[in-house]
Amino acid sequence: MSLPTLTPWDEIHRRLPLIFPEGSPNREHSIWEIAAKTIFVMLYAGAVEGAGRWVRPDQVTRMTDAQALLTGQxxxxxxxxxxxxxNKADVPGRWYAGNTRESIRDDTIRYALIxxxxxVERQGLATTSPAPRYALQADFADLFGPVRTEAVLQTQVEAWHKKHLNAGALARIAIVRRGAAGGGDHQLxxxxxxxTRRMSTGPSSDISKAVIEVFAPTFLEKPGVITLSESGNKVVARDDELAKAIGLTIPADKSLPDIVLVDLGPAHPLLVFVEVVHTDGPVNDARKAALLKLADKAGFTSQNVAFVTAFLDRGSATFxxxxxxxAWGSYAWFASEPQRLIEFSQGAKGIRGSGE
Incomplete structure (x- = not known):
């Protein structure tokens, strides 16, 4: 059986961010140099689904630049x-030290590429078996063949996404792409x-929109919006009547977070302070303390206050x-995974006051 056509590892490296765009699970370890060289070695060895050939992580460590240029069958x-x-003797010019094979196996192969x-992983092998067990999924391997234009490559990549990524992964990628791209001057x-309120478009505004339209009805029983601000502390919406009804005095300065929500469902309303983070400005310990003082003046104990930092995506550099x-006693929420919530406390599940 002939071996597949080889693409240089640096070209594989260039294509990986196209194949695994922002929002892809475990993206960092799917697109880094180690992933590109691992894929190259699998192609070099002909380890492609259906070919009956497999590789071990230590083979990736043994490849060299000189060997990679020897492309005859x-x-x-x-x-x-x-x-x-x-072979106990060292391999001159090897790509990686022998003791990195576990990292290649776990960080790159198991938790990213698989x-x-x-x-794909070879079935029927014992966990401790030294036999080779990994190969490229067949359609994925095809993405590294010769292409005429970038448009052709993009078409192939999109077809692979639709066929092989699950609905959750596709939705996450789509949300992140939409958040990064924006569009138009304003959005409702x-x-x-x-x-409805009109906001300017941009990554931060997109996250704010998701907080109000998705987060609030998902995690709050009877949500209301007290204030909504956008970049530059421009107040988009301010409900003084609702604030007055729950005893909250809204200051005229810049001390409020990007969004203040309230859950009117519980017997004692729950106040939710939300910071929207596209580049910086999360709910840290100092910010939490300042907001607790504001809530305390309105008669809200810590058990009736929640703090949320909202991000576009869990895999983002910002997060x-x-x-x-x-801050401990706060939450992190991601527009790309709207049904999930990271809790930085030991409290019970679900949105509730931070406690102390």
Whole structure:
């Protein structure tokens, strides 16, 4: 059986962000250099679904730049045989140290490429078996063949997405793409009571819209919007009557977060402070303390106040940068995964006051 056509690993690396766009699960480990070189080695060895050929993670570590240039069928077949032999001697110019094979297996293959449907695992092998067990999913391998134009490649990628990604992954990618692209000068935001407000478009406004239209009715029993602001602290909506009804005094300064929600369902209303984060500004400990003082003046104890930081996507650089600063007793919510909520406390499940 002839081996598949080879594409240089750096070209594979270039294509991976197109195949796994923003919003893809475990994207970081699906598009980094290690993933590209792992895919190259699988192609080099002919480890493609249906071919009966498989590779081990340690073979990725044994590849070298010099070997990668030897693309004849005989040269590739010989390398596969040699790379499977026990060899305690070091491999000059090897791509990775031998002790990185576990990281390649777990971070790149198992939790990224297999989770995204790009790699299949050989069935029937014992967990401790040293036999090779990984191969590229057949349609995924086709994405690395010669292409005439970028438009053709994009068409192939979109076809692969529709066929092999689950509905949740597709929805997440679509939401992130839409949030990144924006469109037009303004957009309408529909409040829980049916009223609409006009906001300027942009990533932060898109997240705010999702908070009000999706988060609020999903996690609050009887939601209401007290204030909604956009970038530059421009107040888009302000319901003084609702605030007065629950005893909240809305300051005229910039101390309020991007969104203030209230849940009128419980016997004692729940006040929900939401910070929308596209680049920075999460609910950290200092911000939480300041907002608790504001709530306390209105007669809200910590058990009746919740703090949420809203992001576009869990895989975004913004979330990774700020997650270490999020306050305990707060929540993180993502527009791309609207039914999920990360809780930074030991309280019971669901939205409720932060407690102390």
């Amino acid at each position: 005989g040269e590739r077949e010989q390398w596969v045989k040699d790379s499977m032999k026990p 989770e995204n449907g790009a790699v 935001v529909t409040f829980p009571n049916g009223e 990774r940068k700020t997650v270490g600063t999020l």
